Amino acid sequence: MDQIEIFAPASVANVSCGFDVLGFCLEPIGDIMRVTKTESPGVTIGSITGQELPTDPLKNVASVAVLSLLKTFKSSYGFRIDIDKKIKPGSGIGSSAASAAGAVFAVNHLLGAPYSRKELIQFAMAGEVLASGAKHADNLAPVLLGGFTLVRSNKSLDVIKLPSPPDLVATIIHPKIELKTIHSRAILKQTVPLEKAVEQWGNLGAFVSALYTNDYELLSRSMKDKIIEPFRAMLIPKFEEVKAAAINTGALGSGISGSGPSIYALSKGMKTAIEVGNAMKTQFDDLDIEYEVHVSKINEEGIKIINSL
């Protein structure tokens, strides 16, 4: 095999009660990446369409992730990466994770798949660190493994795939303002009240239980975040109004996607999820902010191969 084309999906991390540990994978939006073997070793960035991104292999998250893989797994040939970038950087739906995970997935395949999807997280991490300055796998894990994922430890990269209730549908609204993860991190307090931390882990435990038991009511009750959201909400215009509109329209819960500015909601059933999207939209209609809305089932598969030759 000399060339592979893959679809690297967007994802939602920091799912309410699961800051830095809980994420899920989206279906309709993602990048198309084509990776081609080259005679000379190393990694080059070919064409980039859709967004403006660095073509210097040491500055592009896709190539940086691949270079990390090639440090461990030596290859006599090299790789050219062409990217059709559909996920806007800084949108809060895992733009850098899609690039980094997609690139290592594709290269791994061309190398004869020496690594499992889970093992690829460690290499893709180099891309995340370049993008945000922090080592976190809560977008990488759902992109590579699909579905909901829990990162037990960001240090040892102990990652678990969780089940998804069958009727769960996500709605994402992306107001087109850019928030760098690195700035959204800076706004957070480095200590939290013990009482609030206890509430948060009670909610996360309940959320995980609800995923196993398809308990939509419990899922709804546990979608709370009193630690991160109150701070980051300040960076997102009309966050509270958009969230309230989603919940009043029947969403199980709503919160900040990743580090924002995208806002996600989870609903039971496609019909409700679409109505929730319409209700969220109306909140932005009187502002001069462009937005995009995505309605998506939980993508159980993660990255997928479109073509290979």
Next chain:
Amino acid sequence: MDQIEIFAPASVANVSCGFDVLGFCLEPIGDIMRVTKTESPGVTIGSITGQELPTDPLKNVASVAVLSLLKTFKSSYGFRIDIDKKIKPGSGIGSSAASAAGAVFAVNHLLGAPYSRKELIQFAMAGEVLASGAKHADNLAPVLLGGFTLVRSNKSLDVIKLPSPPDLVATIIHPKIELKTIHSRAILKQTVPLEKAVEQWGNLGAFVSALYTNDYELLSRSMKDKIIEPFRAMLIPKFEEVKAAAINTGALGSGISGSGPSIYALSKGMKTAIEVGNAMKTQFDDLDIEYEVHVSKINEEGIKIINSL
């Protein structure tokens, strides 16, 4: 029915990563309580054997819990409570929870069971507040519901029963020094580093997942507590040595039971759990501290009826 005799089991709360939310129910140790209808309304404490406890109904956790129930559910007759108290107060295995939950369970039964086991938690809580000054349900929930339980919210008493892996066996060592919950709470810091809180909820999410999937390895990796244990360990002689002995003998993990001084371990299989108990013991043998060791399967049933007339 005029009289009921029940077994109210001990329990382990604050299970490592699940401070204030995660607990499980023990099998071999518990109180025997006999509750008898009386003509005159109200609650009296009859005989108390095994331990010295207040007989004033306003100072005994069992009667205080029953009084809380009778505030909501009026009864024309009253109740006498006789207690054979096997669980030593201040031992860290839910002594007050057994008394409070046992008493309301028995009275509820004599009243024709107007409340579910889950609903009884709210009344038993009055006993816990009397005993420790704090409103926490992480011992009450496993005593009433059996098995592992998660308290999503101590405020709204949203409690979930979790499944138990079939081969899981607990070992408890109880060094006979008394630690009041109220003092063990005072030693805790009221704020925690965000980074440690994230680790803790990552571990709790993984622990819950492991219970659903019978993943003993994951259970083991997630039995960590870097927030509460480092402080409370200072109140327990040789805690670190006992914990290390348990883990070196094959326990999946070990930590403080409740607010101590008891130390628990979880193992896969009865044989290992017994060996773990022996290893824990040897740590106390060169100190002049008495101890008791209990080895217990997870008690899936919780409180049970022994007799009724």
